[in-house]
Amino acid sequence: MKWHRMLAEACVHLLEQVFDEGKVLDRVMGEAFRVHPKWGKRDRHFVAESVWETVRWRRALAFVADASDSRSMLAAWWSGQGWILPDWWTWEGASVATMEGRRAELEAQPRAIRQSIPDWLDLRGFSELGEAWDAELTALNRRAPVCLRVNRQRGDREEVLAWLASEGVKAHPEVKLPDAIILEGLLPKRLASDGRMEIQDCGSQTVVPLLAVEPGDRVMDGCAGAGGKTLQLAADLAGEGELVALDVSPRKLEALARRAKIAGVRGLQTEVWNSESYRKWQGWPNRMLLDVPCSGLGTLRRQPDLKWRLSESTLEKTRRLQRRLLDEYPPLLREDGTWVYATCSILPSENQGQIQALLERDPRWECVEENRISPAGTGWDGFYAAKMVRRS
Numbered sequence: 001m002k003w004h005r006m007l008a009e010a011c012v013h014l015l016e017q018v019f020d021e022g023k024v025l026d027r028v029m030g031e032a033f034r035v036h037p038k039w040g041k042r043d044r045h046f047v048a049e050s051v052w053e054t055v056r057w058r059r060a061l062a063f064v065a066d067a068s069d070s071r072s073m074l075a076a077w078w079s080g081q082g083w084i085l086p087d088w089w090t091w092e093g094a095s096v097a098t099m100e101g102r103r104a105e106l107e108a109q110p111r112a113i114r115q116s117i118p119d120w121l122d123l124r125g126f127s128e129l130g131e132a133w134d135a136e137l138t139a140l141n142r143r144a145p146v147c148l149r150v151n152r153q154r155g156d157r158e159e160v161l162a163w164l165a166s167e168g169v170k171a172h173p174e175v176k177l178p179d180a181i182i183l184e185g186l187l188p189k190r191l192a193s194d195g196r197m198e199i200q201d202c203g204s205q206t207v208v209p210l211l212a213v214e215p216g217d218r219v220m221d222g223c224a225g226a227g228g229k230t231l232q233l234a235a236d237l238a239g240e241g242e243l244v245a246l247d248v249s250p251r252k253l254e255a256l257a258r259r260a261k262i263a264g265v266r267g268l269q270t271e272v273w274n275s276e277s278y279r280k281w282q283g284w285p286n287r288m289l290l291d292v293p294c295s296g297l298g299t300l301r302r303q304p305d306l307k308w309r310l311s312e313s314t315l316e317k318t319r320r321l322q323r324r325l326l327d328e329y330p331p332l333l334r335e336d337g338t339w340v341y342a343t344c345s346i347l348p349s350e351n352q353g354q355i356q357a358l359l360e361r362d363p364r365w366e367c368v369e370e371n372r373i374s375p376a377g378t379g380w381d382g383f384y385a386a387k388m389v390r391r392s
């Protein structure tokens with residue numbers, strides 16, 4: 001292991017932005033790579049892995065180091081990799097030898113420490129999921145591979161796999177899903193915006209098929225964001241039918257429009273949700289996706305900083321928004337319409353709990369199918385989707 005002092009110090013600076021300033025890890029890393037174009041592949045790998053894994057294992061590393069400052073936690077992470085720390089690396093916490101002993105004690109610590117999550121979240125998860133919570137946390141603490149969804153409008157999976165192989169990218173199909181490819185490394189940046197495929201986790205790819213969109217449908221994506229699922233809906237429409245993507249964020253809709261152009265999507269309208277939207281779209285869609293804002297707990301593998309930013313009060317605020325969207329959007333549907341409620345959470349209070357509560361306050365609806373993607377059961381991100389129709 002060859003140490004570069006500037007890179008090690010950069011890790012501290014990045015961790016402070018995440019832990020002390022509450023910044024989003026993914027953005028912090030993206031910005032760091034942008035302002036340090038001279039960092040080579042190995043440098044970037046060292047910084048990304050050190051920072052990412054220290055964020056993921058923050059609490060466990062603080063236990064091992066017996067201190068919670070970033071330098072100590074990094075020392076705990078690096079020494080845990082078997083690396084000999086350089087003399088110039090100083091930290092407040094335990095010595096490397098003491099850390100060895102404390103590492104051996106980690107398994108006997110309470111779940112919140114060994115699985116590295118805040119106490120309130122551990123209580124919440126256990127109260128909702130019971131014994132299954134521990135296994136879900138284990139799965140959510142693993143590193144996630146890059147998953148792709150083949151854009152069927154631009155080619156089939158075999159063609160994309162052959163093309164990736166010709167570009168030197170190792171990949172294999174996910175046999176349980178029709179369009180999914182799992183990479184055995186990272187996707188080179190120059191291939192990412194090709195339009196033949198989108199980066200989309202396997203769990204996420206299970207939501208849109210539940211809506212059973214067919215060419216000719218009028219589809220509304222009510223919380224489209226930057227359009228991961230809108231593009232999948234467009235592929236199901238195969239250029240026949242209409243698709244409107246709504247969101248409260250103009251910035252996300254602009255990103256969606258850019259992605260849609262690259263993917264060759266036709267007939268897509270985007271609209272920032274406003275006071276007129278409700279009247280304008282009344283009775284228009286026969287298919288609707290409501291991929292609502294949620295805690296994002298099912299995606300902790302990909303955004304481990306989330307667990308340090310969430311709180312019981314933000315969770316409650318999110319659940320209130322989910323309830324409001326469940327009341328506001330589905331009445332827009334045509335009489336014979338079908339809609340799907342989805343989250344990337346594994347908490348029943350954001351999932352089946354919201355659907356149950358809706359059925360109690362509005363008996364017009366009926367849930368005809370549910371899909372719960374457990375990270376422990378699948379190795380994918382956690383998702384929930386409920387297919388809803390009007391009660392006959």
Ligand SMILES: C[S@@+](CC[C@H](N)C(=O)[O-])C[C@H]1O[C@@H](n2cnc3c(N)ncnc32)[C@H](O)[C@@H]1O
Binds near residue numbers: 293
């Ligand atoms: C889970 S994200 C959507 C992710 C997206 N469907 C995808 O697959 O990439 C939820 C989205 O709901 C949006 N949102 C929040 N409040 C909304 C509202 N009242 N109406 C429409 N969208 C809203 C957020 O801006 C966010 O982009």
